[in-house]
Amino acid sequence: MNEIRIQSEPFDPNIEVDILRAGNPAIGGVVSFIGLMRDINEGETVSTMTLEHYPGMTEKSLQTIVDEANQRWDLLGSRVVHRVGEMKPTDPIVLVAVASTHRGEAFQACEFIIDFLKTRAPFWKKESTPEGSRWVDARHSDDEAEARWKLKT
Amino acid sequence: MIKVLFFASLRERLDEASLEMEAEGLADLEAVLMRLRERGGIWADVFAADQTVMMALNQEMTGTDTPVQDGDEVAFFPPVTGG
Numbered sequence: 717m718n719e720i721r722i723q724s725e726p727f728d729p730n731i732e733v734d735i736l737r738a739g740n741p742a743i744g745g746v747v748s749f750i751g752l753m754r755d756i757n758e759g760e761t762v763s764t765m766t767l768e769h770y771p772g773m774t775e776k777s778l779q780t781i782v783d784e785a786n787q788r789w790d791l792l793g794s795r796v797v798h799r800v801g802e803m804k805p806t807d808p809i810v811l812v813a814v815a816s817t818h819r820g821e822a823f824q825a826c827e828f829i830i831d832f833l834k835t836r837a838p839f840w841k842k843e844s845t846p847e848g849s850r851w852v853d854a855r856h857s858d859d860e861a862e863a864r865w866k867l868k869t
Numbered sequence: 870m871i872k873v874l875f876f877a878s879l880r881e882r883l884d885e886a887s888l889e890m891e892a893e894g895l896a897d898l899e900a901v902l903m904r905l906r907e908r909g910g911i912w913a914d915v916f917a918a919d920q921t922v923m924m925a926l927n928q929e930m931t932g933t934d935t936p937v938q939d940g941d942e943v944a945f946f947p948p949v950t951g952g
Contacts, residue, residue: 751952767951768876768877769951770874770876770925770928770944770946772928773925773928773929773944776928776929777928777930798951798952809951809952810951810952830952833951833952834949834950834951834952835948835949836930836949837949837951837952838876838925838944838946838949838951839949839950839951839952840876840877840878840946840947840949840950840951841950841951842877851877851878851881851947851950852950853948853950854947854948854949854950855950
């Protein structure tokens with residue numbers, strides 16, 4: 717079971733993982749990544765953050781990434797949940813959870829999905845700081861993280 | 870006509886979320902970029918050749934040499950920062 721969801725409401729990562737693994741005794745491991753909102757970035761306090769997406773394209777690009785992960789690894793299910801709109805420090809922003817028979821495939825697929833999400837899925841972050849609001853710049857390290865998966869093909 | 874969408878910092882700088890453009894005479898996305906630059910002012914700045922602008926055609930990430938045709942949805946945006 718693969719589910720991809722984009723929503724403005726908060727979500728509970730534990731509930732999402734419980735749903736992913738429920739009723740499937742073939743699952744031997746679940747690896748999950750939770751991206752959280754920090755209260756500080758580049759030395760400045762961040763009070764709120766707003767995430768924008770491209771309705772339609774964002775869902776399609778996430779589906780492509782999850783399909784690719786399923787082609788590369790033998791998975792028993794995955795769940796990608798991403799928030800949009802305004803959020804506060806400590807809020808979960810994104811969950812990527814992957815289930816498989818053994819841990820190795822789940823670890824790799826989870827990292828693959830989040831690395832590609834970071835560079836290919838159209839989401840943009842805007843932070844509110846005491847100095848005003850600012851769009852978050854893309855990180856070069858995210859491009860490098862994505863690029864290393866190409867070397868393994 | 871083609872539909873052109875702008876997201877995030879591009880949308881804010883241009884003060885425009887979308888516009889329609891006559892498809893006649895547009896060979897590819899580079900031609901769409903040129904026509905946006907020709908509007909001058911902030912448009913010329915945002916779409917200057919040295920600016921990093923990402924683009925999608927019909928909701929697929931692509932590059933400037935991709936052909937466009939009537940009815941297409943084109944989007945321009947800054948590098949993505951989700952997750």
